[in-house]
Amino acid sequence: MPKPENEPAREYRAVSDLELDGDIIAALQAGLPSVAEHTVAAIIVEVPSYTGALTGTMGHNIENAVRMALAVFLRLAARSKHSDPGSPLAPALDAAYELGRGEARNGRTMDALLSAYRVGARVAWRELSTTAVAGGLPAPTMAKFAELVFEYIDSLSASSASGHTDELATSGRVRQRYLDRLGKDLLTGAAIEKLVASAERADWTPPDTLTAVALPVEQVRTVMVGLPNTTLQLVEDLPGVDAADTVAVLLVPDLGGSDRPRLLHALDGHDAIVGPARVWTDVLTSYRRVLRGRALPRSTDATVLDTDARLAELVLGADADALADLRHQVLAPLATLRPNTAERLAETLRAWLLHQGNRDNVAAALFVHPQTVRYRMGQLRDLYGERLDDPQTILELTVALALPAE
Template structure:
């Protein structure tokens, strides 16, 4: 790195004269910045007194360097850069203000130099080189960028903590929920859904860049990486939003993903996460895909009491579960398709790509093995709960 040239000694008396007028110079700078830099117009972002004081400090900083002939301390410029970053000032506007301020100060120095006796061209060139390499704006820029990086990290930490509180149920007060929704960029009213995706490994996101991808579909969301899952709450307020969500997930899909039923209140987020986990559990043996939790009463009962539902599944379907795997899976698939077809044998046959007589045979076999008639509504309800429980607890 090249050494910053020293300030020419001949300039020191001029700088000392200007240093006595630093307050006037600072105010002149501030007025010029106000007139030429849009961000600083009016008191909305930076009050005039604050801007003038900052300009005065920067004038004094530069002039003292010229008086002393050294490089000086960049602390004032650095503090200005950090303060403007905290205020949200665009960096381009900050640098524009520095350019305008530098023009004012350079003009003042040049005016003094023109009236000075014995000031050589070499001294003017030396002053110009010192001015270019003085680094005032560069120091402000570096401090600005450092502060922005720290603010981004701080906000991301705060955001991550809020998302975790949302999923764990620590946010229950409505006012707090509204504040959290505002920070997370979520609407304060639903519907929402929770998405749970299996991570490919510890600390690795299952759906990298998913928040930005959803924003392209005008879907706002907040995400959290857990040890085993990448989870997010997604606002699905507009028509067909859930279908748009599924399309985005399908394009990013490399793992198994569970999606909860929609819900209206952010206080229901922990319950929705449990349902998304259950939907994911139901994909036992499938390497990739999306499972949406069935919002039927039977599925919700299973989710509310998974242990008891597992016991019901084993008890109700015991005879079927004892069969060889191929026959067991055929019968359970037939029952599932019969439910999907609203109890229509012909509809189930279409879903299974087989003859309706084959479906009738399998259903009679199920009735024999379970001791339950598909013509008895109570027996049908038992089988529906058992089938949902089996789907959501495949290892039972």
């Protein structure tokens, strides 16, 4: 990753009139190990985010980093106004930048890092100034020295902030790519081993179940407010969806079974189609259900289509051509009748099947007199004969007439 350009001009304003003699510089350099040790100890005590984090090898490495930063500072402080204007800060700024990136990777905020810089600046100045005073540094030079210390800390913290921001942006983009890849693997039926590997790469903890939800892209943001933050979002290259469709698919974790009403409530008021909850590695079957659900007629008083409540329609519509052929085959005895008569008899036969032959219930459903039902069923028995008592014929008629003809 490219690092920010190091601009040394500001740092040199403080040092332009600062001159430290060799004895003071030597004394400051001799105290660097102690200053580094005390700085790390103070950070551990005063910044809660670092409690327990700077022990062992990591603490030793941080001590070395602090010592290196202080050594660079002393090289800067040792420069006279006649020195080469080249920047000695680049190594320290680069190290601070990488420190910021590392903090972001470890999940610590920039607030914690800035607090650490403030503590470090205070401890370092206290010990460096004590050494400088003991070496007889005049008060005007001491003021310049203080200015240099705190401008140096400002430069380091700014470089760390840049690294922290860059790492978050980069890791966020990389993780999102991994999450997108995981979603695509789930919707294309990848092998379980590949799904597990994709989940690990994306740092995504697999839930027990996933539920597929389709809805317009522009509604995703508002819906996500009420859904788990581990919900996977897919908006491009959806299998089985035309590229011109502005549809998104959400894969929602662990809102099945008794928790399904929570999911439906979160989607209320949105144009969503909800599939069944499935074991997370088998969410492809939930997605396929959602795709079939897109072909179902929608009621005017409900925006959410719950496929669990429309299973009969989904089953009967799974092979529309086969259903049409079945209707044509089992209703063949009505083909010789006038269309209006055939339609009335088919409607009566459907109600007779659904109400298990109860004449009064059939009449109520059709808004006709029971005698009318008796007359029509007589016509149907003339047309079908003994087939109306055949279980196979009853099964075929029930399936063919389960839904009203379009």
